[in-house]
Amino acid sequence: MEDNDEGYVRVAGRTTEQRRRRRAALVLGSLVAFLVLALAVALLWNQRSGDAGRAPAAPAATCTPPPAPARVSVNVYNATDRAGLAARAATGMKAQGFAVAAVKNDPLERTVKGPAEVRHGPAGAAAAAVVAARVPGAKLVADRRTDAGVDLVLGSAFTTVSKTPATPAPVC
DSSP: OEEOTTSOEEETTEEHHHHHHHHHHHHHHHHHHHHHHHHHHHHHHHHHHHHHHSOOOOOOOOOBOOOOGGGOEEEEEEOSSOTTHHHHHHHHHHHTTOEEEEEEEOTTOOOOOSSEEEEEOGGGHHHHHHHHTTSTTOEEEEOSOOSOOEEEEEOTTOOOOOSSOOOOOOBO
16 A cells, blocks of 8 residues: 555555546446346336236127028118008018018108118117118118117108118128
8 A cells, every 4th residue: 555646545556536436337337237127127017017908909899690580570660651552661670581570760860861760779780780780771870778679760762672782791
């Protein structure tokens, strides 16, 4: 151990100032390494806990083919002032195999512009598409009903039930 002109004590070839700088560099380097390691662990933990808490991926959407007319129950309503219109349409629907439940004037007493409205709830969406395919230009109208019932409401532009219906798309 020896004193030099600068007032530092030299031990093993290094001054106390050099040792202090080296110690500070080691502490700072260790701290940076610790923070990088902690960040990596936190990211891995977050990724794994995110996967564990996340609901499993939903299965691919499955499409339901349209039901056969025999499995569809439909109410036929007349929303016009043309007498017998609902009865003629109901006859056409029965001839194609539909189960016709009611034939009368529109209980909601709404004006239907165009050929027809096909009213349905979420449970009757596929059946409604099958009914709408029988009336070119029919408009699908979703409502709040909870059953699978379908209403064919005839409008002022209605002419006939098509004997060669468009093929309804599967409901997905």
